[in-house]
Amino acid sequence: MSILQLEMGKTGMSEALLTDVRFHRLLLAFDTDLARRARAGRCVRCGGVLHSARYRRKPRGLPAGLGEEYRQRFSFCCAKRECRRRKTVPSLRFLGPKVYAAAIVVLRSALTHGATPAARRRLQALVAASRRTVTRWHRWWCETFVSTPFWHGARASFDTPVSTDALPASLLERFSGDPATQLLAALRFLGPLTGGATVLAM
Numbered sequence: 001m002s003i004l005q006l007e008m009g010k011t012g013m014s015e016a017l018l019t020d021v022r023f024h025r026l027l028l029a030f031d032t033d034l035a036r037r038a039r040a041g042r043c044v045r046c047g048g049v050l051h052s053a054r055y056r057r058k059p060r061g062l063p064a065g066l067g068e069e070y071r072q073r074f075s076f077c078c079a080k081r082e083c084r085r086r087k088t089v090p091s092l093r094f095l096g097p098k099v100y101a102a103a104i105v106v107l108r109s110a111l112t113h114g115a116t117p118a119a120r121r122r123l124q125a126l127v128a129a130s131r132r133t134v135t136r137w138h139r140w141w142c143e144t145f146v147s148t149p150f151w152h153g154a155r156a157s158f159d160t161p162v163s164t165d166a167l168p169a170s171l172l173e174r175f176s177g178d179p180a181t182q183l184l185a186a187l188r189f190l191g192p193l194t195g196g197a198t199v200l201a202m
């Protein structure tokens with residue numbers, strides 16, 4: 001059963017996911033692992049060692065109790081003074097420079113397609129993103145996202161084509177499992193897009 005089917009029922013599963021601290025901690029665990037692996041690499045420009053250069057984000061729409069570490073975007077910087085090239089690690093928590101957490105952008109955008117007005121209202125109240133923001137996210141999926149080199153390469157990995165008109169709902173539906181597993185898989189899939197790419201600007 002997909003996220004949308006659940007949402008169209010009355011389980012409130014989407015709300016449950018977004019307010020579930022354990023789910024968000026899981027995303028942090030994935031990000032920590034990605035950072036650990038990135039740390040083991042070298043500067044792509046000069047081969048120098050990498051130093052931690054985290055920076056603070058203020059992701060909106062998250063439940064209380066996640067702690068300071070959750071707000072830290074993992075990033076590295078070449079240790080050589082004359083280079084200092086930055087390497088920002090792909091993330092399951094942050095979708096580029098968007099102020100809302102990635103899970104919220106994906107889930108709230110997905111519910112534009114197919115959810116009942118009541119379900120949308122409930123989520124709207126929870127996420128507190130304005131209608132204008134949600135409309136902007138919608139445009140981002142339909143115009144910016146689909147024109148990224150990442151999407152052009154990655155879409156071929158799906159046996160059944162993903163409908164670009166219904167993104168990101170159509171993307172979530174390509175992953176199997178319960179709603180949490182689907183959302184997690186989608187965030188992992190989008191990870192490479194979040195590695196400091198400027199194409200995400202909106």
Ligand SMILES: [Zn+2]
Nearest residue numbers: 043046078083
């Ligand atoms: Zn370097």
